[in-house]
Amino acid sequence: MENAEPSKQKAHRDRHSGRKTDKKKAKKNADGAIVENDAKQKNPKAFAFNSAIRAERRFRRKQDINTKKEHIPLVDRTPIEPPPLLVAVVGPPKVGKTTLINSLIKLFTKLPLTDIKGPVTIVTGKKRRITFVECNNDINSMIDLAKVADLALLLCDASFGFEMEVFEFLNICQVHGMPKIMGVLTHLDMIKNSKTLKTTKKTLKHRFWTEVYPGAKLFYLSGILHGEYLKNESKNLGRFISVMKFRPLQWRTTHSYLVGDRYEDLTNQELIRQNPKCDRNVALYGYVRGVPLKKENWVHIPGFGDQKIHDVSFLPDPCPLPEQLKKRALIEKEKFIYAPFSGVGGIVYDKDAVYVELGGSHSYKNREEDESNTIVANLLDVKETLDEKMKHSELQIFTGGDKLTAEDIDESDSLIAPEKNSQTHSLVDEKFKQLLKKSFEKVNAGDRIRRRVVFNDKENVDSDHDELLSDAEDLEKDNDSEVDQQDMENEESDSEKEVANSANEETDEEESEEDDVKWKDDLMKKARDSFFERHSSNQNLMKLVYGSFDNKKAMETVGMEEGSDDGIGELFKKVSRNQHEIRENKDIINLTESSLSLPWDSVMTDWTDPQKIILISNCFVTGKWKESEDASELLKLDDADLSDKDSEVFGDFEDLETGETHKAKDETGEKRKREETDKPSDTALIEKKKKLKERFDAEYDNTDKSNHYEELKMQNEKQSQLNKTVFEDMPEDMRVQIEGFRPGMYVRIEFKNVPAEFIQHFDPTYPLIIGALNMGEENIGYVNVKIKKHRWYKKILKTNDPVIISLGWRRFQTIPYYSKLEDDMKYRYLKYTPEHLACNAHFWGPITPQGTGFLALQVIQSDQEAMKHIGFRIAATGSVQELDKSTKIMKKLKLIGHPLKIYKKTAFIKGMFNSSLEVARFEGARIKTVSGIRGQIKKAVNKPEGCFRATFEDKILLSDIVFCRTWYKVDAPQFYSPVNTLLLPPDKKGFWKGLRSTGEIKRELGIRNAANQDSMYTDIEREQKPFKPLIIPNKLQKALPYKDKPKHGVKLSEMKKGVQRVSVIREPHEQKISTMMKMLRSSYDQKQSKLKEETKKRLEKHRQEIEAIEADKGKKLKQKKKEVFRRKSKAQQKEKERG
Amino acid sequence: MSVNRENVLSYKGSNFFRQRLVLSVLSGKPIFISDIRILEDEPGLREFEVSLIRLLDKITNGTTVELNETGTSVYFLPGLLYGGEVDHDCSLERGVGYYLEALVMLGLFCKQPLKATLKGVTSNNIDPSVDLVKTSMLQTMRKFILDDEGLDLKISKRGLRPLGGGEVIFKCPIRKQTRPVQLSDFGMVKRIRGTAYALRVSPAIANRMVDKAKGVLLQFIPDVYINTDQCRGKQSGKSPGFGIHLVAETTMDVCYSSEQVSNVVSIGEETSVPEDLGAAAAQRLLYEIYLGGVIDSTSQSVAILCMALGDKDVSKVVMGPLSDYSIWFLRHLREFFGITFKIQHLEDEEENTGRGCKKILLTCVGIGYTNLSKRTI
Structure with a gap:
């Protein structure tokens, strides 16, 4: 109850009127927000700038933090x-x-x-x-x-x-x-x-x-x-x-990839029945990920190998x-x-x-x-079905055949003219031809489904009209200038060329027309008709360059199969492709290659002819500028900005001014322009203004321009925006060709000649990944990597032992050669990887971009027994540094020779080389003896083959060994074998076996290395070294003190050894004395020992006594203490009670 | 070596030999060319083509070339681009430009910066001259790389047909990749520059060419300045002759170039008149201006290649009408790299009479080619 009370208290209510609130309101309004720098205002001195150093530090720290946050902006x-x-x-x-x-x-x-x-x-x-x-x-x-x-x-x-x-x-x-x-x-x-x-x-x-x-x-x-x-x-x-x-x-x-979530075997069942192990045609399905997938790419399927894509298509x-x-x-x-x-x-x-x-x-x-x-x-x-294709095929064969003959006659020259239009191609002609063709089609189509014919007809009439109109417009629009140009070109080139040109244009037109018709047949594509019309000219340009554009298999498969899946478009194309080839064969094939559009000495028309001048006059700064760039135009717009109503007046005025300064030619342009500017409504003007404003903003508003990072970021953003939008309005099938299959599309990829095991041993629990390879990555070469043995891996790695490497998409077995990059940029061969250092490795493997990470394994078997003693399986990690087609690993080599004959500083060395030819290769090389005397190889001598003369900085000994230190190039073996686990039967997928290392083989076969005899342990036998007797000259002997003088008498030890003692036989009296002495000694000894014993006992007793006393004392003290504490505690208690 | 047989591209005929070899080296795909001039009196490869193979062999590592006995078929298995210092005596049948163009295309993707010394004919009628490579192709390249330090072409000697004797030094830096560009504005011609040279003939000839060329060009623009390149002694090569090279620069730093070179009298061609040559060069320049675009008609292929090899982003370039060579280059690019360009007429909202012929807009998504030879630390 008591606790609940405070919550019941009335909340504070702000005052909304009065002097104070007015003040507060005034404050708020002035700043637009609540004033938060109250303290600053109240005590400005405390916030004054007081230390330049601190400020600098603060600034620097802020910059540090900001810079740390920055990453390289990516698109x-x-x-x-x-x-x-x-x-x-x-x-x-x-x-x-x-x-x-x-x-x-x-x-x-x-x-x-x-x-x-x-x-x-x-x-x-x-x-x-x-x-x-x-x-x-x-x-x-x-x-x-x-x-x-x-x-x-x-x-x-x-x-x-x-x-x-x-x-x-x-x-x-x-x-x-x-x-x-x-x-x-x-x-x-x-x-x-x-x-x-x-x-x-x-x-x-x-x-x-x-x-x-x-x-x-x-x-x-x-x-x-x-x-x-x-x-x-x-x-x-x-x-x-x-x-x-x-x-x-x-x-x-940088790579596109798929995770296959479905597969189909497309092989003919009959073939499989005949031979269950026959190569299969397989389609794999999945979402494209990463970057767009190109049909022409090679792909790698981890666990299977590299494959060429046969076909890709996207599915809903x-x-x-x-x-x-x-x-x-x-x-x-x-x-x-x-x-x-x-x-x-x-x-x-x-x-x-x-x-x-x-x-x-x-x-x-x-x-x-x-x-x-x-x-x-x-x-x-959405695509054509088989039935439809069949019907198509009849029609297309017919028209295609027609065309074939037509092309045969017409096409005799190369595609030379870059321009689409030619003046020989008259409108009337075209119209006539089109009509002709349509009628043909109608007749042909008559046998087929009726609905279709009607449909086509209607469409044709409409589109005919439209196309013609648009064509005409087109022609008119670009041709007032272009016709002239064509004229000239044709004048220049010989007449044959001209004919060929025009012929080409015609056929191209025809082709496109054909295509149009075919497209219209399709229900789905009908919707896109209008679009195609708009872009028909572009289509033609692309067709001119790439030939039959919508044929996806262009140029690749020369030998065609009668694939039912490829339909009639294919048949038609085949004809045209053959045509292409014939044409190529005839004319272009062996021409001289030159990147010039025309040879330099080809004749030009006179460009100073006034008619021609018009064509290029505005290409120069002296000509008319674009409206968005023309100074006078810009000024006019500015004025329009200022006063909308008087714009016309101002515009006129402006024009007059420029008219005065410019030439007569310009004036006509200006006039025309004026007419135009008069026409457009306010909306156009607003549009224009907006554009200009944008440009202005882009130039001046950007205060961050100095900031390189921001600029880069903006650029990338722009690029990514462009990437997304530029192909947006293209039809999907064309877009796919230019851009590739975008990530997010569900595609089906066909592969040919896949081994039967891929299908037979397919196990969905193993991931099926299709990784596309970029340009050049399907090749194989030497890969130079930076490698470090993993610190948890128990063994070090040995050169020449095969390892399994996972690099890029691939997993493969290869044989690395380890090396260390020396300061002189030489790769020195290493037999083993260093324990805790990175080193280099060269191996024969797939070309993969630099900087790609990889890991190496020695075992991939999932064998429980093996795993137990292996522990951590990843043997090494690293990244690619360089790719090449050869290696430069050098192994240290020491050549050993022995002196044959020695003159002062010259010596003849034998045994280092086998022939004088070898010596000749090493003339001038530095050599060195074991004792460190340096020298040089001079020249081979005849007599013992391989012997040479050498000079040294000092005389060498005959027992010296002479070294020559050189380098020997070693080549890593070209061994590369992909790990094909996917092809193994399910129960063996975890037990892939590749190349074994020498050690493994030896271990399995029980072969032991024959031990080097020299390395065996033997008993050490040391011979006694006989020293020469020490002879001291007489003179010195005399000078020596006595103790150091050699004693010529008998040594004590000699005496002990050599002297035969005489046995002593005592007299009876002496005997008595000696027994007496013996007894006395023994009694004395007895007494002494007794005394010792007693002393010990006494001491022990004394110690015990002392201890007892001490214990007593301690007891008393304890009691006393106890008493004291008792009293004390009582006193305290009392005090407490009292207090 | 270990190359998939499926990967080999096969062609027929000698045309586009250089294109194919260059693209093969870049893509790493082996090519097989057969039926080279089988119907001619001298079948098989010519000297200049063999020389090109040699040059490619010098700048690569691991290239294998197999020729048949008559030289009518070649199997070319490319290695990795190596670069470094190369000295090459070019065949006199073709100009140095023929070889330079290949090097321009390959130079960026070497392991070490390229420094090639090429000797031979510096200008002739069928190849871009070294001046043109310098003004047009290198200028085009610069648009596609961020930092052009080290990209340089030095003409140390000029040499004309038939004996040659010219020498150029081409230096090219290495880059990881080319960058995507969007070039649509080609500006207006603001000035015209040029070089006229007379080798082993009267030096006055150069001035005569200049006078005539200027006479034509001054009708269009006042800013015309043509140098005369005085070559003496060894600098002037081994054969007499003269020529002129003109460059028009626009406000957007686009260069259009043209040139003319004299005929060789000693091999039976008719004598050229310097005045005619000067006028012809000017006329040709006007023609190039008429064609227009952001890229000169000669270096279209270089630009197309750089676009194709760029990062996996959209590139857009406006060009004049495609030359025959570029059309085939586009086709070959499709076969080697699987890249298709979107080609369309440029639709300009502003009316553009008197701005030359209709332009073409090339759009593509780069393949994301990276320099595989370069060493990283």
């Missing part, structure tokens, strides 16, 4: 509709990866998915799709997925702690460009004790932070309920995933984002799920078939579609 190439996010779920077995995917899918789609195989794509939000992939416990899969994943969910069994796989995966990620990584701890319910749970969480978190970055997100999934993770926990995780942002990674912003998105955003959340209908490998996903429309997924069982009989399906396809497919 943003993220597509407008990005491909689904690839989330890889990684972790050692039995940590709950499948459970996690299941619960996430259930969370997003409300559909439980059992038995997940391969990637699962789902729509999670209005602008986001996610593909989940589970990574199996194979280092190959881990490597492949690390290269493509946008986000890796790294699962860890908290009750066990981190396992090696986790760290291996983190390392793989670091090498191949770090994707986002989120740790997830599972099995937390296994830890019963709350305290241990807390500490485990903490330690694991900190370990994770050191690996990724401090503060990296680590999720805790506390337990399992009904076989699923707790709902709100997985919900949180899902939320985190769906709002995550990504940084572009270097490799992926099987898992599209919602088109219109009606509500905040997704409707159930829009929550698509697409997982063909798991048997989920709706109907898929393909180029030549419709695929209906039959739940669970995955069947690939794509050829035999029943009638109803074809009908469905007919209705739904």
